[in-house]
Amino acid sequence: MVLKISNLAKRYETGADPVEVLRDVSFEMAAGDTLALEGESGSGKSTLLHLVAGLDRASAGQIEVEGVDITGFTDTQSARLRRESVGLIFQQFNLIPSLNVQSNIAFHARLSGRYDPHWADELTDKIGLRDHLNKYPEALSGGQQQRVAIARALAARSKLLLADEPTGNLDETTADAVLALMLESAAQTHTAILMVTHSTRQAARMRRRLTLSRGTILAEPPSV
Template sequence: MLLEVDGLTKSYAGPEGPVEVLRGVDLALDAGRTLALTGDSGSGKSTLLHLIAGLDTAEAGRIRLDGAEVTALDDAGCAALRRGRVGIVFQQFNLIPSLDVAANIAFQARLAGRHEPERDARLAGALGLTPHLAKYPEQLSGGQQQRVAIARTLAARPKLVLADEPTGNLDETTSGAVLEEMLALVAETGAALLMVTHSEALAARMERRLHLSRGRLA
């Protein structure tokens, strides 16, 4: 099993005391599989992805990813995990302002030692970015920046892709292209895809779907 989440609990401080966001969440995802995570806004979907990526810490529970105990890693260990094995597409694009589109796409793959210029070119073409490769992030629209962030993640060929509303700023046609590229990565490399989405059309394309409500998955 590539990803195993057992008994994960997370709360945040509220004006009237701690607010439980996740209450003993269990989740398993094998290599080469896809899973849609749905739920109302504020239900904890993004929090769950942050915990799996090692960007936040849980009060209780265990996360095991590709043989690594994420919940036992220090900051450096979590950073190494994200650099080499986990690809993240969050709602914040986090592009590097001083790099053009081509360099932004290649950035993560270079860090992971898996840079393939031909793959960069294919991703850029599939996502409609070829005319913009020499531009800088500030010259792009929000939707274009989102596509660059997605291309950067997929170019590195991670073992697990965590995608939080990856098509939220995209039109229907481009959303379809993005999903096809993500599914192609799963097929080509045996990666797993965990996608948070409100789109019924995207969720229907995943092999499995789980719904997060009141801190629990069903």
């Protein structure tokens, strides 16, 4: 099991009345599984991704990545988790401004010791970045920066890929092509993908779908 979440809860202490963002969330993902996380704004989707990535701490419950309980990880342990096991695609892109596109794509893979120049080259072509390799992030459009962030995450071949609206800044045709590449990569490398999306069209292409509502998961529909 790549990811196992058990009775997860997250509360923010904001004075007399704590804000409960997540409560009693439980689900599992196996290697190669693809899961769309849907729900209205404020339902806790991004918070859940941040907890799994070790960017925030749970108030209760347990998160296991590849059989290891990460719930009580220190910041150093969480950073190692993101370097070695978990890939991230967030809406902020988080590209390194001092590195060009080619170096940004290779960055995470080199840190994890899994850099494969042939795989990175293949990703560059498939995601449409061949003509931008020597450019720096400031010279790219938002959609181009998003593609670099996606290529960087895929290049590392992590066991678990967390994606928060990964195609939100792309036109429909490019979004379809990028999601197809993500799913193809997951199949090749047995990577599990947990993707937050507001697009029912994109969600329908994932193997499974979960809906968060007011911090809890609604009944999971049968797998397709």
